[in-house]
Amino acid sequence: MGRHASGHVTLSDIAQACQISVSTVSIVLSEAPLSRHVADSTRKQIQATARRLGYHPDAYARSLRRRRTQTIGVLAFDMSDPFCIPVVSGIDEKLQPAHYFSLLVNAQTQRELFDRYFRMLLERRTEGVIVIASWVFEETGLLADIAKNHVPIVIVGRDLTRRRITSVLVNNRAGGALVMRHLASLGHRQIAVIRGPDEMFDSAPRWDGIRQAAVKAGIRLDPQLVFQLPNLSDPKSGFEGGVRFAKAMLASGRKFTAVLAFDDLTALGVVRGLSEAGLRIPQDCSVTGFDDVLPADVATPGITTVQQPLREMGLLATELMLKALDRGQQDEAQDAGPHIVQPRLVVRASSAPPCVGRQRCLETGDAI
Amino acid sequence: MGRHASGHVTLSDIAQACQISVSTVSIVLSEAPLSRHVADSTRKQIQATARRLGYHPDAYARSLRRRRTQTIGVLAFDMSDPFCIPVVSGIDEKLQPAHYFSLLVNAQTQRELFDRYFRMLLERRTEGVIVIASWVFEETGLLADIAKNHVPIVIVGRDLTRRRITSVLVNNRAGGALVMRHLASLGHRQIAVIRGPDEMFDSAPRWDGIRQAAVKAGIRLDPQLVFQLPNLSDPKSGFEGGVRFAKAMLASGRKFTAVLAFDDLTALGVVRGLSEAGLRIPQDCSVTGFDDVLPADVATPGITTVQQPLREMGLLATELMLKALDRGQQDEAQDAGPHIVQPRLVVRASSAPPCVGRQRCLETGDAI
DNA sequence: ACATTGATTTCAAACGTTTGAATCGTCTAC
DNA sequence: GTAGACGATTCAAACGTTTGAAATCAATGT
Secondary structure (H helix, E strand, C coil), X not given: CCCCCCCCCCHHHHHHHHCCXXXXXXXXXXXXXXXXXXCHHHHHHHHHHHHHHCCCCCHHHHHHHHCXXXXXXXXXXXXXXXXXXXXXXXXXXXHHHHCCEEEEEECCCCHHHHHHHHHHHHHCCCCEEEEECCECCCCCHHHHHHHXXXXXXXXXXXXXXXXXXXXXXXXXXXXXXXXXHHHHHHCCCCEEEEEXXXXXXXXXXXXXXXXXXXXXXXXXXXXXXEEECCCCCCCCHHHHHHHHHHHHHHHHCXXXXXXXXXXXXXXXXXXXXXXXXXXXXXXCCEEECCECCHHHHHCCCCCEEEECCHHHHHHHHHHHHHHHHHXXXXXXXXXXXXXXXCCEEECCCCCCCCEECCCEECCCXXXX | CCCCCCCCCCHHHHHHHHCCCHHHHHHHHCCCHHHHHCXXXXXXXXXXXXXXXXXXXXXXXXXXXXXXXXXXXXXXXXXXXXXXXXXXXXXXXXXXXXXXXXXXEECCCCHHHHHHHXXXXXXXXXXXXXXXXXXXXXXXXXXXXXXXXXXXXXXXCCCCHHHCCEEEEECHHHHHHHHHHHHHHHCCCCEEEEECCCCECCHHHHHHHHHHHHHHCCCCCCHHHEEECCCCCCCCHHHHHHHHHHHHHHHHCCCCCEEECCCHHHHHHHHHHHHHCCCCCXXXXXXXXXXXXXXXXXXXXXXXXXXXCHHHHHHHHHHHHHHHHHHCCCCCCCCCCCEEECCEEECCCCCCCCEECCCEECCCCCCC
């Protein structure tokens, strides 16, 4: 049993043990259509022997012969970003009933690893690749290779439709507007804003939404109270930026009753910075985030934020992928625009009506 | 170019384009020893053609022939547990220079998926499997199959040495003692404790360490102030338990100046519960966690906790795995005991000397 | 002229599976 | 008694790659 160098049990081991041909064993164990014609006694014997020897079909040999790998590559730009996990769960959930497996790799925000893994996915003959990435960089030769090898791609978190790549993303503009409207409806008029880094795709549209909503609400954003995070990929840089900018806001001497932060970690940084200066959240100042990651939920006070339907984005991306695979490579007709999902405001304890003089809180705050 | 049904460029495509045999092409592109003998001009031509056509070797065909997959399966019991990611990073980091790839799968706390994926890893002929799991369940038939197929296993987060499986874990007993000693040295005498769920492997040793350290410090743990989390695998159940137990503590009427929580999320739940009752952390009550996950760091106040060297555990597990692979299957000599790494106390703002009457804070607190 | 060497390239078998076509009895029909 | 049909099983080629052994050719030494 298992005399092979590889140490694995093969079809021919079973065939020998049963005194029968490899073909029949294969037909039975792979439940091929022909297995209807195999005698019951034979089938039983083969199955029993397979179980006894601990047989598991060799995915490599099988895929080589069948010319199907049943595998979708999932390339996460940074798995330690809480953003990723729910997307991946959504993908797996949808892939499972379609009898596909995901091959998950983590580029750890490193360009070099990204390339390496992408190549690996091609070598592993993944039938398609789903990329989860919000950071921008130039994908030069790789995309060309992918096209040459006819591997469909779906990207989550960025719009690459102008390069004819199916894209799934959240409506950042609407999300930004959602928070701004929320603060305005609470009565805030002096609002500090922390924008996202330039290189992050979400930054620009989110900022657009914020500005537009401010204009509509008749709120002027004081340029002295608008800050921008630097281009760092370290997951904690948002938090540290929040702390730093909170102190800068206070030092500026300008009056503000709320801080609209680019994302949740930045918001948590702001909370830390303001708290250390003795302010209470939300009595003395409201703070809002974006993303609805775990820390925003379990911090005290909970952070008011915008939830992206991450799981749904994973489901949608997978659905588009399966559809593309179904179409086969002859019909290259891409769906034109990006697939946009809608975000949702999650109100928690970090936002409340504004106060006068930063000490006493107003009973109501229903401006606008 | 790429006339094959699979749509992928193969060696024979290149061979045809260059009017040369497949063997030579293979020798050149796989940089086999023989390639020293290939004429420079031929080599150049082959490489250029390969690049032009976008050739990527077929990992399936290659592994089938070479009888090596260069793959280590990594089976995470729950990827949404922040515990996992750093371990996985450590694994990848160590695997890379050894020219191995990790095949990462997520069982999402579902027994059924765990089995399914384990079987999948066997079919994919991973040369070894690293399991990241803290929850306990009965691995019946699978472990036997694995033994039959001679696939080495390393488990991170549990002690399975009695089943002769190499195990890497943190010294939970020492960790528990670390927190208790910290609180004692701050002067706390009345300490509430929230124990982990029964089914979690870490629970028992951590509780042992806590009790022993309490005895040594001359502290009596009031049974009315000892709580235990239920057996729920939902990631947020710790947080909710913390909130609930915090209220129960206050309702009990007993006096306590600190809460030692099973893990960080539980600690954050306690902070929420106490805050909602009007207590301030740490002035009115200290709170400690365990694990040092992201939310503990970015919450305000930061949670004093015990850090597990997760990345290092990943590195160590991989090192043991590579060593086992090196030994080959003939020498089955397992290393006897579990491999234990030491945890580290991280002091943040959530712990401070105790107060009198829960309102004024003592200037110093140097009891014991 | 012929064996020897060395540099370059090719042959052919194998890895473990799948599958269309072929085989071999046995049975029924006319 | 032969043709056809059917049921159960096997043949053999293929998937794309690697690799030990063999082949080819030109140049060198005797």
